[in-house]
Amino acid sequence: MRIIRYGGFPASCALSVRTPPKLLDRVNEHAWRTAEPALLELMRLRVACLIGNRAGEAARSPAARTGDLSEAKIDDLPAYSTSTHFSPVERECLAFAEQFVMDVSGMTTAALDVLAHQLGRTELSDFVGALYAIEFTQRLQMVAQVLLAPVVEAAAAPAPTSAVADTAKSEPHLDLSMRKVLATYQDAVVRGQALDSVTTELVRLRCARTHRCRICQTLRLADAQAELCLDITKWSTQKINVALRTYGADRLPTNKAGVSFFGFDDAGRVAGFWAN
Known part of the structure; x- marks a missing residue:
């Protein structure tokens, strides 16, 4: 098995802390502080299985090793619903x-209520944001292995002196909730300029149809420029809203x-909505 970090993009992408790949690393570092590492590792491994990420299935989180997550329990993951390990x-x-992962539009209010009871209503949103980060980081890594070369072997898991912790110390006034950290990443993706607005809109609408997001299917982008692979991860954050209704x-x-119709301002944030 390999121990990996859950960002880990090719060195050619890691331009600065403000670029989308670096910001996605920050999202992941924050995600792994929203719940018990062993629980999130179970989520990650199950997601890896569902999306066919064989490298992700073989990897292990060093943060989760400190808990009671044994290999026997991991081997029993496909039978989690009946296994006494869980x-x-x-x-x-x-x-x-x-x-x-499989059909977010099929999420029921009852399922949300049960999870809110288990985790706490205030913690539910951050948990769903963390699950989103776990899923789409893996999807983006799988695409990067094909499209971006050479790919550098991923480093160790997030260190205690992470970007999130450093930012919290240097800028204590910032809101570092899961939603805010994701929003910062989304804004950076929207500011990309490599794609024409038509391609960007096709990506956004395809994501909207896949996730059956009512608001995103209703909208039409008046003017947009963003990176293709990163667009998918930006617009797919709609899964969080669909899951939470x-x-x-x-x-x-x-x-x-x-x-x-809608558009973005220079900061990458939605500037408003209009009918004509």
């Missing part, structure tokens, strides 16, 4: 992760065709 919380989280499409101004 607690009720782990079973609910794994079931949620499977639904999130917080997309709010009914509040959008729409034209006769049921479409609403």
Whole structure:
């Protein structure tokens, strides 16, 4: 088995802490502080199996090694729903992760309520954000192995002196919630300029149809420029809103065709919505 870090992009991508790959590393570092490492490692391994990430299945998190996550328990992961190795919380989280990865639009209010009871209502949003980071970092790594070469072997797991911790010390006024850290990454992706707006919009709409996100299917991008692979991870954060039922499409101004338009400001944030 290999021990890997859960960001780990090719060196050619790691330009600065403000670039999307570096910011995605920060998202992951933050994600692994939202719940018990052993629980998140179970999520990661189950996601790896579902999306066919064989390298991810073979890897192990050093942070999770300090807990009670044994190889026997990992071997029993496919039978988590009935295995005595797994607690009720782990079973609910794994079931949620499977639904999130395979068909997020099929998430039910009852499933959300059960998970909120297990984790706590205030912790639910951060957990879903962490699950999103675990899934789409793996997907992006799989694509990077094919499209970006040479790929440098991933380093060790996040160190205690991580970018998140350093930022918290140097800029204590910042909101470092999972939602805020993800938003910073999303804004950076939108500021990319390598793709034309038509290609970007096709990527966004395909993600919207895949996840059946009502608000994203209603919207049409008036002007956008972003990187193709990173676009997929940016727009797929809609899965979090679909899972939590917080997309709010009914509040959008729409034209006769049921479409609403939107654009971005120079910072990469949504500048508003309009019907015509």
